Amino acid sequence: VAYKIAVIPGDGIGPDVTKEAIKVLEALQKMDETFSIDFKFFEWGSEYYLEHGKMMADDGLEQLRKFDAILFGAVGDARVPDEISIWQLIMPIRKQFQQYINMRPIKKLTGIDSPLKNDSPIDFMVFRENAEGEYSNIGGRLYQEQPQEMAIQNTVITKQGVERIAKYAFEYAKKNNKTKVTSATKSNAIIHSMKLWDETVNEVAGDYEGIELESYFIDALAAYFVMRPESFEVVVASNLFGDILTDLGAALVGGLGVSPSGNINPERNFPSMFEAIHGSAPDIAGKGIANPIAQIWSAALMLEHLGHPDLSAAIVSSIETVLQEGEILTPDLGGKSTTSQVGDTIVEKLKQQ
Ligand code: NAI
Numbered sequence: 001v002a003y004k005i006a007v008i009p010g011d012g013i014g015p016d017v018t019k020e021a022i023k024v025l026e027a028l029q030k031m032d033e034t035f036s037i038d039f040k041f042f043e044w045g046s047e048y049y050l051e052h053g054k055m056m057a058d059d060g061l062e063q064l065r066k067f068d069a070i071l072f073g074a075v076g077d078a079r080v081p082d083e084i085s086i087w088q089l090i091m092p093i094r095k096q097f098q099q100y101i102n103m104r105p106i107k108k109l110t111g112i113d114s115p116l117k118n119d120s121p122i123d124f125m126v127f128r129e130n131a132e133g134e135y136s137n138i139g140g141r142l143y144q145e146q147p148q149e150m151a152i153q154n155t156v157i158t159k160q161g162v163e164r165i166a167k168y169a170f171e172y173a174k175k176n177n178k179t180k181v182t183s184a185t186k187s188n189a190i191i192h193s194m195k196l197w198d199e200t201v202n203e204v205a206g207d208y209e210g211i212e213l214e215s216y217f218i219d220a221l222a223a224y225f226v227m228r229p230e231s232f233e234v235v236v237a238s239n240l241f242g243d244i245l246t247d248l249g250a251a252l253v254g255g256l257g258v259s260p261s262g263n264i265n266p267e268r269n270f271p272s273m274f275e276a277i278h279g280s281a282p283d284i285a286g287k288g289i290a291n292p293i294a295q296i297w298s299a300a301l302m303l304e305h306l307g308h309p310d311l312s313a314a315i316v317s318s319i320e321t322v323l324q325e326g327e328i329l330t331p332d333l334g335g336k337s338t339t340s341q342v343g344d345t346i347v348e349k350l351k352q353q
């Protein structure tokens with residue numbers, strides 16, 4: 001099989017970590033002749049914006065549509081407001097391509113030092129709603145520069161939107177022999193949208209005998225993530241809650257430098273998009289020290305999505321070996337190595353498998 005992959009390296013450390021992910025994929029396709037990947041690069045992002053006044057080409061989505069998947073670096077640049085970089089590039093892709101599932105594994109690989117005293121294994125999956133919720137551009141500003149100035153930002157929760165993410169979480173639990181799904185809510189204070197969330201998740205849970213649904217208010221759940229992360233199996237959350245919970249989860253398992261994600265279109269009528277959960281990291285951009293593991297792992301999630309769980313597992317196991325050996329690590333993990341040295345070492349381990 002030959003896959004067509006669209007690559008959007010983006011801004012800051014995005015291109016650096018994406019280069020390493022491609023290095024690993026290319027090494028893999030040399031070793032395994034049953035599959036090949038054709039990469040096409042799209043130089044969209046903040047530089048493109050400064051030159052053309054837009055984050056991507058006018059027919060950008062039309063161009064991307066034809067690909068089997070998208071590998072995305074990161075966007076964000078001090079010269080471009082975040083609302084433009086995010087809302088003109090990532091959001092249109094996520095929304096137009098109906099990538100309504102954001103999957104974020106929170107898994108502590110061996111070799112990672114946990115910041116927690118309790119060093120129990122952590123391995124759960126968070127499904128974050130990715131198409132609606134709190135990240136809506138409905139609302140506005142009123143009475144600007146007057147004492148009564150105000151802003152209104154609406155949250156959009158639809159029954160169908162909650163149903164499909166909840167179903168996806170329960171289906172995943174079923175397929176992977178999990179016993180419990182945890183729902184993040186706040187229906188005690190957010191009494192309209194979060195009540196619809198709760199009711200709908202409850203209804204979906206009714207179709208899955210043998211899988212327990214537990215529901216926690218987001219504030220308490222954040223605390224439980226720290227106090228007993230080993231107790232979670234599958235977590236389902238709205239767009240904002242899922243965003244915050246997964247950065248917290250990432251911090252428990254090695255940080256943003258090792259945390260991958262997939263934006264999934266389950267119906268497969270559009271390409272899905274894979275990206276590290278971190279941003280463009282302007283504080284370390286251009287220094288060659290960004291950790292490429294999150295992006296390499298995201299590429300592994302992409303291979304799994306394309307139907308190659310074995311190749312995906314081979315990449316993750318090579319990452320794990322490098323972490324265990326602890327010799328070639330970037331500064332965020334306490335090492336002194338560069339982005340490309342880590343990528344090279346992961347490729348070496350892959351060849352030794
Ligand atoms: P960030 O994730 O870029 O950085 C947060 C901290 O984590 C920084 O100290 C950074 O150095 C560190 N970090 C992140 N990735 C790392 C890696 N691979 N290796 C080592 N250290 C790493 O988040 P921040 O600073 O809040 O946002 C920076 C820019 O990125 C903003 O413009 C923001 O809008 C954008 N952003 C873009 C995202 C995307 O493209 N999907 C997601 C999150 C933020």
Ligand code: MG
Binds near residue numbers: 243247277
């Ligand atoms: Mg985030």
